Amino acid sequence: MDFHAIIPAGGAGRRLWPWSTPSHPKFLLPLGSEKSLLQTTATRLAPLAQSLTFVTGSSHAEAVRRQIGSLNLDTPSLFVAEPAARDSMAAIGLGAALIERDYGPSLAGSFAADHHIGGVEAFHNAVAVARAGAEAGKLVTIGITPSGPETGYGYIEVGEPIPEIPGLHLVNMFKEKPDAKTASAYLESGGYLWNAGMFVFRTDVLLGALEQEAPESASALRKLAANWESLGEPAKLAWWEKVVRAPIDTVLAEPMSERGEVVMVPAAAAIDWSDVGDWEAIYQLRHQTGEKLANLSPQTPVFQSDSPDSLVYAPGLQGVAVIGIPHAVVVESGGKLLVTTRENAQKVKAAGLAADEW
Amino acid sequence: MDFHAIIPAGGAGRRLWPWSTPSHPKFLLPLGSEKSLLQTTATRLAPLAQSLTFVTGSSHAEAVRRQIGSLNLDTPSLFVAEPAARDSMAAIGLGAALIERDYGPSLAGSFAADHHIGGVEAFHNAVAVARAGAEAGKLVTIGITPSGPETGYGYIEVGEPIPEIPGLHLVNMFKEKPDAKTASAYLESGGYLWNAGMFVFRTDVLLGALEQEAPESASALRKLAANWESLGEPAKLAWWEKVVRAPIDTVLAEPMSERGEVVMVPAAAAIDWSDVGDWEAIYQLRHQTGEKLANLSPQTPVFQSDSPDSLVYAPGLQGVAVIGIPHAVVVESGGKLLVTTRENAQKVKAAGLAADEW
Structure with missing residues (x-):
């Protein structure tokens, strides 16, 4: 068939x-x-x-x-x-x-x-x-x-x-x-x-x-x-x-x-x-073994200190510094910014709903 | 005199x-x-x-x-x-x-x-x-x-x-x-x-x-x-x-x-x-007793979840969400972004020095 x-x-x-x-x-x-x-x-x-x-x-x-x-x-x-x-x-x-x-x-x-x-x-x-x-x-x-x-x-x-x-x-x-x-x-x-x-x-x-x-x-x-x-x-x-x-x-x-x-x-x-359902899933897909940072917008420089195994995506910013937040997730898109950790990735939906009002 | x-x-x-x-x-x-x-x-x-x-x-x-x-x-x-x-x-x-x-x-x-x-x-x-x-x-x-x-x-x-x-x-x-x-x-x-x-x-x-x-x-x-x-x-x-x-x-x-x-x-x-020397000092100056957030750029909406006693200043962004990071410090200026915690406020100088190259 x-x-x-x-x-x-x-x-x-x-x-x-x-x-x-x-x-x-x-x-x-x-x-x-x-x-x-x-x-x-x-x-x-x-x-x-x-x-x-x-x-x-x-x-x-x-x-x-x-x-x-x-x-x-x-x-x-x-x-x-x-x-x-x-x-x-x-x-x-x-x-x-x-x-x-x-x-x-x-x-x-x-x-x-x-x-x-x-x-x-x-x-x-x-x-x-x-x-x-x-x-x-x-x-x-x-x-x-x-x-x-x-x-x-x-x-x-x-x-x-x-x-x-x-x-x-x-x-x-x-x-x-x-x-x-x-x-x-x-x-x-x-x-x-x-x-x-x-x-x-x-x-x-x-x-x-x-x-x-x-x-x-x-x-x-x-x-x-x-x-x-x-x-x-x-x-x-x-x-x-x-x-x-x-x-x-x-x-x-x-x-x-x-x-x-x-x-x-x-x-x-x-x-x-x-299912690429949240930022933790994206981190798991995109991080390179042994790397301390998954920078998904490599044209944006990232300074990282005491923040291992983090994810940054910020194509609209000129630079990002992450200090003292292990597993940080920092995502900018269209001028809106998410700051969280991979452990909190499943809680992001509420922010998106709130952002509908912005 | x-x-x-x-x-x-x-x-x-x-x-x-x-x-x-x-x-x-x-x-x-x-x-x-x-x-x-x-x-x-x-x-x-x-x-x-x-x-x-x-x-x-x-x-x-x-x-x-x-x-x-x-x-x-x-x-x-x-x-x-x-x-x-x-x-x-x-x-x-x-x-x-x-x-x-x-x-x-x-x-x-x-x-x-x-x-x-x-x-x-x-x-x-x-x-x-x-x-x-x-x-x-x-x-x-x-x-x-x-x-x-x-x-x-x-x-x-x-x-x-x-x-x-x-x-x-x-x-x-x-x-x-x-x-x-x-x-x-x-x-x-x-x-x-x-x-x-x-x-x-x-x-x-x-x-x-x-x-x-x-x-x-x-x-x-x-x-x-x-x-x-x-x-x-x-x-x-x-x-x-x-x-x-x-x-x-x-x-x-x-x-x-x-x-x-x-x-x-x-x-x-x-x-x-x-001496207003770091972001912790600014937080201490600007937070209101009992408030969970010092938003120094009130025209920028902030969604906050499990992130008490944080500081946000992001006049160039359309909105910020902070999830699961108590005492977070999120500062944007001129398209550059700092993400840290109040406890790490004294470590920010190195980021500023690195940012001179951006």
Whole structure:
């Protein structure tokens, strides 16, 4: 079966404030390379996929189209602007319905536009295994072996191997973001992988399962897909609002896993995945072993004293001095400044929300 | 006897980087009020003095003249640009020689241009007592009762009271900046005051003592003063370089104190003196009791989380968030940024020196 990629490009990335903001969200921004996370994601998927379907908020549709256009990919792309933000079930479901409309029942995978994957080959290998599971009618997720007791990710409890398809395991249960103690226990047991939010499935299986869990959602998505180009915005919005507003995890993945219909590929460690969710994640990606400072804006000089293992990004400043703050995080963007430590990286969202008023 | 004020305006204030720099030093900068420290110092001294003599580096002579001119003081002012930087003995000695030339042997006092004095009445009272001691032929210093075990100031060991002049004590000894343990011992003993670098004296006593300690310096200063307006710059510099390059403390105050010729006025606590030497000193001056943040640039919004008792000054930024750094110090000036804590305030000088290369 043909394989198609759905790339939901959403989320404000507020824990990466002030670099990421609702008007310039994380997926549109470059991460040290010349390409944005969105562009890197598309480049990684294009060789695998017969088509790429980008689902994004209307305010970013033009930027997404422009960034992808500049890549000159051979793979055909469809750009879908959501009538309104409606969480991941609606976005992925609409993508699946449009793919099924255009290509018939197909294999598809949904991959966030704003994650980092350092090991492209390991990723491609994981997708190949996931496709085999999806062809067999399963909802397949790609799990990431934890590199530490991370509290910022959801976890997947690994079940028995699937004998028919080597490399696949049953998913026993999805677990919410744990507290530090639970995360350490997960890490020690070895039986829990990070949920990276990647799902591979047959479009007919996904839409069929949605039909079962939320019948009105499934028929609204099919209606929308069938008439996407001809519907006016008010009509689109009216159908869109009939789709359940919730993550695919709670609408499908959790109930399906209870019925043994969800399986996982444990990705090789070489996949080097990160959700690039906060400044600690960026530090982990970008610092060089043995270096005392990750300066992400090397044109800005940094004086550092008693502040080892810090991160500075301040392209708009003429120079930065950090004194006596180990693990400091100093980020300037558009004249707004964040000063914190890596240990506090998950608390940045509140600052971004407050900054909306500035 | 008439009283004249000498105001040496020098020093780069590098521990207040990036606000204070060699080209825009501390004494020229406003400290939250509309007046600069220099202007506040002149305003405080004008009612006491028959004249004000400003001794400054040539690069700041014009700015000093302009700032003082804008005050429209009734007291006549003399502006003296040093041929080169040559420490405090030369600056104060030249001021004294010029005053003696113009007014005959007089009372004079030397007061730094970049200190804070909150209690003007207490200061005036201390100067009045100091004048009495100076008229009696002593070198008089004004001591400050410590408010804490400060390691950033020199200390004065208080000796016996002078029976003839109420309010004056002998100076037993001048002490260098102490380590933390010594500073605590000084504080506990109650017998040590801060050396605020304020000296009151008769010009003929000062120049006579200099004659004795460093004869060539005294005659060079008298030569310079006699011909100040007519000498060309090279000739001025040649005489200037014959003057000892050292602080008045080591050239005169210490040897004179060994001969019992130095006395002190312990200023009332209400004088509220600070050398405004570092960001901790600025925090102490500017924070409001009970407030969690001293925001010295109130037009810049600040989001603060788990960062009590911090200081922010960032007039060039659109907003600042400080997360998880108690006692944070975040200072932006001219596009340069300092991030530290109040506990590290004395380490800022090295950053300022490094920033000269930026």
